[in-house]
């Protein structure tokens with residue numbers, strides 16, 4: 372298998388708005404991030420993925436960009452960014468930028484021009500269509516509720532927006548749009564950034580025309596996912612690769628909603644023609660999927676094992692996996708698969724971090740930060756949650772209390788509460804009033820307390836990261852072959868990692884019960900050295916709730 376620095380890295384995602392506020396306006400900022408570089412270095416990560424920091428009216432917290440060459444006012448200045456980049460590099464940490472180019476903000480100058488007249492030379496930068504039967508051209512829904520088409524009075528046409536109406540979709544079939552995007556990417560690369568995380572990149576190539584309605588699946592509108600993996604997406608990414616990516620030493624990861632294993636082999640092919648890796652979402656859909664987000668279902672461990680194993684085995688040698696449970700769109704895994712306890716946070720981390728792929732840690736995950744008890748809908752800030760609540764209750768499709776219960780479990784805001792730095796005011800995030808409520812559990816879950824406790828979730832993550840990055844087992848953890856054990860066991864996730872240099876056995880009791888687990892007979896050892904946990908290895912193990920062990924086998 373080809374070696375690469377991004378295969379040997381551990382990435383830490385920062386959602387700047389909620390990370391650290393240096394100037395007391397209640398919103399995190401770049402100088403706040405700079406002040407935490409020593410913390411990140413201590414954790415041991417070597418790549419930061421920064422959620423968008425570009426100029427934005429913040430309809431979707433920066434995923435609606437009105438200036439790709441400028442920094443969001445609340446976050447600071449370009450000088451602050453340059454300083455952040457330099458200081459991170461000095462600490463041995465690379466910076467990967469979010470690239471949001473499926474859409475722009477409606478306040479981006481391109482769109483302002485585009486909507487100004489049907490003859491404007493930027494008209495075709497976006498997707499405009501006439502009405503059909505007095506209504507929108509198709510039944511497609513936006514992922515943030517409502518139609519994906521917005522009527523524009525001025526020119527009497529609809530424009531397409533698969534997210535909010537303030538996020539019009541760019542028209543990638545227009546070569547001028549691709550030129551603009553590639554020029555902008557080049558500008559950031561010349562600045563010395565280290566890669567891109569590409570927002571909903573699987574949606575850039577729209578379905579072939581004539582366009583048809585998509586299935587409504589019990590909702591009011593057809594699914595927006597109709598546009599995933601469109602006919603030209605690989606062509607566009609190969610062009611991007613030729614014109615930009617291949618000229619620099621970058622790490623690239625595509626956020627690919629709706630990606631299948633077969634599609635992932637194209638996006639992240641190890642021939643290097645497109646991207647380095649993708650985020651797939653099947654495993655985080657197991658407690659309620661993409662098309663039916665507002666449901667609460669318990670994740671079944673057997674299904675999770677089957678799914679992650681499919682990806683581990685399916686991509687080995689042909690593409691590369693990203694390993695994640697948490698990001699700014701996902702409720703906290705410790706509240707989904709775990710029971711909010713530090714023990715469950717550590718167990719889930721061990722299970723994921725010993726796999727093949729590049730791990731991503733989302734801010735606060737390394738502290739065991741949990742979902743937040745927001746209470747009434749007024750306490751939510753996320754456009755997706757707020758719109759869904761309004762639309763589904765107003766249409767009489769859902770009962771308020773029952774829907775609020777699902778939103779409490781699934782809302783993206785669960786990931787967006789301020790980073791819990793201390794047990795002091797506002798969890799040490801800001802001296803002002805935070806833009807979103809602080810999780811009330813900050814007095815027990817916070818970085819300051821965890822840094823003083825060798826047994827904390829923080830130090831567990833630090834250990835997992837150092838095992839992967841610099842230990843006698845790094846080679847096995849990064850490149851080794853994966854083999855699942857005991858697929859039918861409902862509580863224990865166990866697997867083997869093996870390379871020429873050795874063999875690891877991973878056993879994680881992902882349940883709040885004590886269980887016994889029998890190591891399958893085909894796993895043999897003469898000596899077993901614990902490298903995570905400290906239990907001795909027997910054929911039959913008695914495992915405590917959330918106990919996780921990793922042994923090096925000889």
Ligand code: GLC
Pocket residue numbers: 431434435471534570571626699700
């Ligand atoms: C991606 C982002 C999400 C955003 C959406 C639209 O899914 O991760 O936060 O709302 O794209 O840009």
